[in-house]
Amino acid sequence: MLAGADAGDDVRAILAAAGASGTWDWDVVAGELRIDARFAELYGLDPADAQRVLPTRLFFKAIHPEDQARIKIAVTGMTAGAERFSKEFRVVAPDGETLWMHGRGQAHFDEQDMPVRFTGLLVDVTERKRTEERLRIAQSAGGVGTFEYSDGYATATVSGEFCRLLGLHPATTLPVRTINSVLKNKDEPDLIPEAHRGGPPDTLDGSFCVVRSDDGEERWIARRGEIVRDKDNGGYRLIGVIYDVTATKAQEAALRDLNETLETRVEQAVAERQAVEDALRQAQKMEAVGNLTGGIAHDFNNLLTIIIGNIDTVIRRFDPGADPRAKRALENALKGADRAAALVQRLLAFSRRQPLDPKSIDIERLLTGMADLLTRSISESIAIQIVPAADLWTVEADPNQLENVILNLAVNARDAMPDGGALTIEARNVTLAPDAVSDAPAGDYVAISVVDDGIGMAPETVEKVFDPFFTTKEVGKGTGLGLSMVYGFVKQSGGHIQILSTPGCGTTITLFLQRYLGHSAALAADVVPVDEQAGGHESILVVEDDDDVRAYTVGILRELGYRVIEAHDGSTALKLLERADPVIALLLTDVVMPKMSGSQLADAAKALQPGLGVLYTSGYTRDAITRDGRLEAGVDLLTKPFTYTTLASKVRDLLDGH
Numbered sequence: 001m002l003a004g005a006d007a008g009d010d011v012r013a014i015l016a017a018a019g020a021s022g023t024w025d026w027d028v029v030a031g032e033l034r035i036d037a038r039f040a041e042l043y044g045l046d047p048a049d050a051q052r053v054l055p056t057r058l059f060f061k062a063i064h065p066e067d068q069a070r071i072k073i074a075v076t077g078m079t080a081g082a083e084r085f086s087k088e089f090r091v092v093a094p095d096g097e098t099l100w101m102h103g104r105g106q107a108h109f110d111e112q113d114m115p116v117r118f119t120g121l122l123v124d125v126t127e128r129k130r131t132e133e134r135l136r137i138a139q140s141a142g143g144v145g146t147f148e149y150s151d152g153y154a155t156a157t158v159s160g161e162f163c164r165l166l167g168l169h170p171a172t173t174l175p176v177r178t179i180n181s182v183l184k185n186k187d188e189p190d191l192i193p194e195a196h197r198g199g200p201p202d203t204l205d206g207s208f209c210v211v212r213s214d215d216g217e218e219r220w221i222a223r224r225g226e227i228v229r230d231k232d233n234g235g236y237r238l239i240g241v242i243y244d245v246t247a248t249k250a251q252e253a254a255l256r257d258l259n260e261t262l263e264t265r266v267e268q269a270v271a272e273r274q275a276v277e278d279a280l281r282q283a284q285k286m287e288a289v290g291n292l293t294g295g296i297a298h299d300f301n302n303l304l305t306i307i308i309g310n311i312d313t314v315i316r317r318f319d320p321g322a323d324p325r326a327k328r329a330l331e332n333a334l335k336g337a338d339r340a341a342a343l344v345q346r347l348l349a350f351s352r353r354q355p356l357d358p359k360s361i362d363i364e365r366l367l368t369g370m371a372d373l374l375t376r377s378i379s380e381s382i383a384i385q386i387v388p389a390a391d392l393w394t395v396e397a398d399p400n401q402l403e404n405v406i407l408n409l410a411v412n413a414r415d416a417m418p419d420g421g422a423l424t425i426e427a428r429n430v431t432l433a434p435d436a437v438s439d440a441p442a443g444d445y446v447a448i449s450v451v452d453d454g455i456g457m458a459p460e461t462v463e464k465v466f467d468p469f470f471t472t473k474e475v476g477k478g479t480g481l482g483l484s485m486v487y488g489f490v491k492q493s494g495g496h497i498q499i500l501s502t503p504g505c506g507t508t509i510t511l512f513l514q515r516y517l518g519h520s521a522a523l524a525a526d527v528v529p530v531d532e533q534a535g536g537h538e539s540i541l542v543v544e545d546d547d548d549v550r551a552y553t554v555g556i557l558r559e560l561g562y563r564v565i566e567a568h569d570g571s572t573a574l575k576l577l578e579r580a581d582p583v584i585a586l587l588l589t590d591v592v593m594p595k596m597s598g599s600q601l602a603d604a605a606k607a608l609q610p611g612l613g614v615l616y617t618s619g620y621t622r623d624a625i626t627r628d629g630r631l632e633a634g635v636d637l638l639t640k641p642f643t644y645t646t647l648a649s650k651v652r653d654l655l656d657g658h
Helices: 002-018 037-043 047-051 065-079 126-142 160-166 176-180 246-260 262-316 324-350 363-369 371-377 399-415 459-464 482-492 547-559 570-578 598-608 644-655
Strands: 022-027 032-035 084-092 098-109 115-124 144-150 155-158 173-175 206-211 218-229 236-244 359-361 382-388 395-397 421-432 443-452 496-502 506-514 539-543 563-567 586-590 613-618 637-639
Touching (some): 037 115, 065 115, 098 126, 126 144, 126 160, 155 176, 160 218, 173 176, 218 246, 246 262, 262 324, 262 644, 359 399, 363 443, 395 506, 399 443, 399 482, 399 506, 421 506, 482 496, 539 547, 539 570, 547 563, 570 598, 586 598, 586 644, 613 644, 637 644
Parallel strands (some): 382 421, 539 586, 613 637
Antiparallel strands (some): 098 115, 421 443
């Protein structure tokens, strides 16, 4: 054995001469340590120490404190009978630099197998260790784990990142079965193919779904590498890397889903576009019809003012002793004219040209106040229930028009229940999310629903129900303007309307009126009674471009005792106003006139005579109202057609300052 030791001494001498390593010779029996100059250099010792016999404790002096215990245990094993020593450890140089050493040693025994010497080589592996550290950091930063497997073995050499990717305990070697146990589908090929399962795979390229061992999370892992074959013995090694491709797999799945559903999404997009185009065409149609009906209403109201006014004049002056049939004929003619005026008013409502006088409204109070009116208007075979929710928000709208709308909807519901049924009018606070109701912006609303359990409507009927002149009633039973009037009022009031109906299951029409954040006001102020026949002696300037309407208006006012000056246009009226004596008390002017509108005339007249009262008359109030359909502040309006009574009452009311 000592001869073998002499051969080892020769090898160490050759390596030491080449500067590849330092050597040591530990005399176990004497407890002495001999080192060469390279060992002394690697340990940071004085070169002179290589010429002396040193105490064995010097072997541990420069070893890093964290590694000393481990190396002492290994050396103790050698002196207790272990044959070989192979350890990597750190030494601290005198300048504080830490170096990595690889010590490889062997024990030598006497004839009684007792260790007598411990010799070995000390190699500087600092650069290799630093390279390994850089590689480890690169793998960790890049999320790449490495592995190496040799056929015939049950373990594989792995990196720390390899273990982290699979959720396994950090290790440098792992059993192949442990690695393959993380696969979700046990029928898939193994992540590390073992030799006894059919030899090496054709390729290391592939991806696997794994269930991480630590947290149970499912991840997709890709494997890439090479198969290295040993030509001499027919064996092979698998050397490769793994990395996480979960995000890529998710993107691939999303892309597949995108491609598979492309046709469906295209169909949906086309349908949505068609719906938008249909809604646009419907809005354009409604706007066009509204403009048309608004213009027609203006002319009709002028004609009706003449017709109704003159019939009313004849009736008031009718000789009581005359033929009663003639008086009935006149009264019937007046009723027909009134009906025509009501139709024109509905046209204005649909076209959103009617003048509104909005006020803050307590909806609960309004609905409760309508109970008697609804009961009188609805058949006894229909049970009426009014259900206002508690703490209803205030809304702002024209209360009279809102009552008309609710009454109109109630009458329509009555007609949909010829055999009786139940009619419910309910109100509640709602906060609409975006797109909750078509064309309705998100926000707070009070929803007023009129619900019946009548015959209901088919979808194609619901689509046309707000069109003017569309009706499902028999000829002569309806004009087709009721719901179009409702639609116009709600839109003009800044609200929205929704209709839900099923044949045989009834209809629900819901008005959404925006919440008003101001203070609630009374529904109706106390009205100062005015003698509808009362006249006066004040001076009134009447401006009207229609000669017949102007003659009718001037005739009534003069009959009431007023001093009247008349003009057919604005410029003439201003000239009369400049030289009027006595001072004009009231300007009564048409709204729509050529060259100068009624509002322009009023502005110029007030500049000449501050404090002048103004009363507008019009059958088409576009110029007297704001863009949202509301009367300008301080505007007083007498809508055409008007009668002797309404004109007398309105004029006296304004002159008295009510």
